[in-house]
Amino acid sequence: MDCWMLLVSLGSRMTRLSRLSVYAAVYLCLCLLANVVLVMVFVMSQRWGDSTPAAAPRGGPASSTHDWDLNNARLLTCKEIHTIRNLTVIGSGWTKTVYRGLYGNSAVALKTVHSSGHDMTSCQEETSVCYHRCASKIIKETALLRELKHPNVLKVLGECLPNEDYSPGPPAVGVVAVITELGHPVDMIEILQMDFESRLKLAYDVVSILQHLVHSPLGSLLMKDFRRQQFVIVGDTLKLSDVDDIVLGDPKCTHDKDCILEISSGKHVKSYLPCSAGKCKGYNSLSNAIQAGQHFMRLLIPYGSPKALENTSSDILNRLLAGNLYSEEVYSEIHRLVRNYSSGNYLKDTEKDMIKDYVAYPGETISEGDFSCQKTAAWGCIQSVSSPAEGAWLCSQIPKCEAFILIDQRSWTGRQIAVFKSSLRNIKENKEHTLYIRRGQG
Structure with a gap:
């Protein structure tokens, strides 16, 4: 606005200014406007960062991230995919690049065409044609993942299939993107x-x-x-x-x-x-x-x-x-x-009989006496057991073990978690635990 006011002022004073001065002022104003436009274009093209694929939005407003989680049946759309933040490359191949990102509070994986991958760089046709060829592989893979829906098949969480032809921009348009669960x-x-x-x-x-x-x-x-x-x-x-x-x-x-x-x-x-x-x-x-x-x-x-x-x-x-x-x-x-x-059907009768050597104290636990044992957590000797009898047998095989505790937790097979102890110091009440002490130790 100041530039145009300057021009008006200059026009009213034409008799006192040379025509060269007017041209110089007009040139300066146009340069200023051009710089503003360039900055706006640059900011828009960097919205997802240099390594982030932009997705062309489809119609309709983007839904709030608060009404969606990984178990939601609703697939994310282009506009929602566009709001994924903290994108980091975690893998790439000949055809696609995989990013890790956050949608709301959920960590997700985003797959898109690897623009500098082998399939793109070796293609001799127009960029949009090469991109479409690579994107079709991702679309085919996504369709197959959805057809094979199963607890042991990676879940598709969203996809963006824009109508526009691909253009690298800036800003990039026509970018195909697919969202899946994030795994390691x-x-x-x-x-x-x-x-x-x-x-x-x-x-x-x-x-x-x-x-x-x-x-x-x-x-x-x-x-x-x-x-x-x-x-x-x-x-x-x-x-x-x-x-x-x-x-x-x-x-x-x-x-x-x-x-x-x-x-x-x-x-x-x-x-x-x-x-x-x-x-x-x-x-x-x-x-x-x-x-x-x-x-x-x-x-x-x-x-x-x-x-x-x-x-x-x-x-x-x-x-x-x-x-x-x-x-x-x-x-x-x-x-x-x-x-x-x-x-625990594999236990022998003699192994099951080991429970007779232990006294059970429901509602009690031991807060001390942790020790490390083979193939368990470093801070304690913890294993799952099929029954108190197996816990007793395992304790009898460990020289340090004087007692074990069955806690109110189970493994994926349904076996109960046992914590083995080398000391009887500091016995406390805990309604969710049952303490087993070897006879002659208490």
């Missing part, structure tokens, strides 16, 4: 450091995925790549996250000789399957099971189980790696192992 990679060292029950939970998740792949809403599915990189852990649950290499249906055939399954990674396996109704019967089920054994089960079930279950665990693994268990069969075997572990 499956780390082999982390798995080996887990106790047996935690690894058994992952084994339980693996066979649940195997069962779902065989009996999915789309029919029998083959995972060509069953490596740990195709999965993430959300909370304490293993979930299938990458479905790029899934194949629908068992292979077609005309003769039995067309149905030879051969897997060379890890232990070499060669299996002969029947050709039935034009398809290799059970091909996907067996292939998935063998690969799951090679990439997961060999790390999950052979170590740390109660001695009475070691032979059972080893037998399951050996048959699985040899190609003698289909997905449905290994599913049944692991479920049977979990039931046996949960119930």
Whole structure:
């Protein structure tokens, strides 16, 4: 406004100012306006930060983050995705980049096209065409994840499929984005450091995925790549996250000789399957099971189980790696192992009789006497037990143990949590605990 007032003033004083002065004033005002416009464009283009994909909003106002959480059935839309904050790159590949971000108070993962990835940089066509080709892979993967909805499949929380063609901007428009649950990679060292029950939970998740792949809403599915990189852990649950290499249906055939399954990674396996109704019967089920054994089960079930279950665990693994268990069969075997572990049926009568050497004190606990023991938390000796009898037997096997406490908490298998103690000092009242003291110690 000041610039235009200056021009008016200059016009009224034309007789005292040279024409050159007027041109100079006009030029300065135009430069000032141009700078303001450039700053506004820059701010808009940086709304999500340099590494953040912008999403073109669809119609309708964005909903408040306060009425949404991870269990909400409503999918997030373009405008809501646009409000995700604190975006940080956590992974990238040839086609897509994955960000970690916050929507409201919920941590989520955002997937979008990797603009400088191999698929984009190697494409020789127009940028919008190359982008559309890459985005179609993400859209296909998202649709498949939604079709395979299952507790052990990564949950899709939202998507943005704008109508505009992609343009890098600034500001960028036409950006395809997908929101999913946030998980962390499956780390082999982390798995080996887990106790047996935690690894058994992952084994339980693996066979649940195997069962779902065989009996999915789309029919029998083959995972060509069953490596740990195709999965993430959300909370304490293993979930299938990458479905790029899934194949629908068992292979077609005309003769039995067309149905030879051969897997060379890890232990070499060669299996002969029947050709039935034009398809290799059970091909996907067996292939998935063998690969799951090679990439997961060999790390999950052979170590740390109660001695009475070691032979059972080893037998399951050996048959699985040899190609003698289909997905449905290994599913049944692991479920049977979990039931046996949960119930304590593996305990011998002499081990169960150890409870006679202990006196129970309901409503009492011990606040001191913590000590470390193998494969438990560093600050105490804590394990799950199927019954007070197993707690008594475990305590009798630990030289330091004089007592144990059963607390009002249970593991995922339903076993009760026991805390083992090396001292009887500082006995207190606690209605949710039951104290067991070895006879002759109190």
